Amino acid sequence: SPSPAATAVGGQFLLSPIVYERAIRDPPAFIKSSDFSSADCPLDFSWANFTLASAACSDPTQRAACCRYINAFVAISIARYANATGRLGVPPAFAEICLSSVSETFKLQGIPTDADVFCGLGPKIRVSYQCAGRDTVLEMMQSPNFNDVIGSCRGALSLDITCKTCLNYGIVYLHRLIGSDDNVALSVCRNAIFVTLATQGGILSYDDIVTCFFGVQGITTFPGPSSVTSTPASSPNVTVDSPAPKIKGLPQKHPQHYRITVIPGIGIGVILLAVLLQIILVVLIRRKSRELKNAEFPAQNQDNTFHHNQSWRYTEGQSPMFQKYSYKETMKATDNFSTVIGKGGFGTVCKAQFSDGSVAAVKRMDKVSRQAEEEFCREMELLARLHHRHLVTLKGFCIEKKERFLVYEYMVNGSLKDHLHSSGRKPLSWQTRLQIAMDVANALVS
Ligand SMILES: Nc1ncnc2c1ncn2[C@@H]1O[C@H](COP(=O)(O)OP(=O)(O)OP(=O)(O)O)[C@@H](O)[C@H]1O
Secondary structure, X not given: OOOOOEXXXXXXXXXXXXXXXHHHHOOOOOOOHHHOOHHHOOOOOOOOOOHHHHHHHOOHHHHHHHHHHHHHHHHHHHHHHHHHHOEOEOOHHHHHHHHHHHHHHHHHOOOOOHHHHHHOEOOOXXXXXXXXXXXXXXXXXXXXXXXXXXXXXXXXXXXXXXXXXXHHHHHXXXXXXXXXXXXXXXXHHHHHHHHHHHOOHHHOOHHHHHHHHHOOOOOOOOOOHHHOOOXXXXXXXXXXXXXXXXXXXXXXXXXXXXXXXXXXXXXXXXXXXXXXXXXXXXXXXXXXXHXXXXXXXXXXXXXXXXXXXXXXXXXXXXXXXXXXXXXXXXXXXXXXXXXXXXXXXOEEEEEEEXXXXXXXXXXXXXXXXXXXXXXXXXXXHHXXXXXXOOOOOEEEEEEEOOEEEEEEEOOOOOOHHXXXXXXXXXXXXXXXXXXXXXXXXXXXXX
16 A cells, blocks of 8 residues: 555655655655656656667667667666756666666667667666765765866767777776676766766767767767756656756856857858958959059950050150140149030040140040940040141040040141031131141141
């Protein structure tokens, strides 16, 4: 019959929190394991992915792997339990029900029942890792030389060499601690080391420890107090013990796997950002230098017709190099382009008076287009070659951003066109017209 401290509710025994806590810490004689059902076992397996384990356990040639999986599942559940309670496994009063609960869970998850037997669930694989009289994580940590184990296991345990070093330190520590060759005791204590390391949160990678200690992979593990079942299902509000102690002075905030993911992520992000900034910088510098080049030699970039090295220097005779006028001085000489004297196909013509006293006619290109650009170049090329007293002389040019100017010798009496077509002028005599035609023809053939 049930103990007086327990009340039968729906076929299960619901213990009051205080009685439960006492029961698991120091079970009184009247509390027997038969008072609990397997649902009361505080070990939780809801986190586990059994796919690989059930495949290994169903294959008779994979028995060793199967047992490693089973050992790992139990050890991880105990580590989760220890994370919340600080204990290295379930209290003795729960040992029996937990073994049958674990067995039932494995069965439900497709692991053949004979795996319990050949792996030794109970005699070899236990649900409590009492190691040389140590029941708690704190006691393990306080045992002599345990710091050496922690120190040696702090590296990247995913690496074979680091894992071996960690395990070797563990074995040395255990030989000193238990001083025997009892394989079961060594195996249980080894699991106690695993649980103690696994409860250290951020300083070690949980998944790496599992792989290192049990030689299995693909077990989904999510450690942390929130996911740890610290109480039986029937007593959800009872906390059993204080959570597992952590090593002082070491970061505890995030699990290692989180750091492993985030830190390289940040590094890669920073590198990508630096590369991106460099590319942007290069593009901006190139664009700027192209702009500067355009301002200096725009036509050259748009079209090959403008070969400035050839066109700006007239090599025949005494023709000088064209003068380059600045936009500022051109603007000043034309009183901000207000001295308009005519308009032709190329653009507007202004009279200009430069600071050195020279007078010129400045043709301002209306808009920069490919065609206008070509015309600009052609005019310069042509006038660079043609020099005659009957042809107007090109004095220079001005190129700045999108502005194009040709600076000519100023014709005081206007152009021939003015004399031929302007209505306000006295018509030229036929003799003069004939003379002009001959002069122009002369200029073109000479
Ligand atoms: N060097 C100059 N000196 C004085 N006036 C000029 C000079 N060049 C042009 N002009 C004036 O500007 C007007 C326009 O000249 P522009 O050469 O641009 O046009 P155009 O003679 O009609 O030839 P086009 O149509 O081929 O451009 C001329 O009719 C003239 O009155």
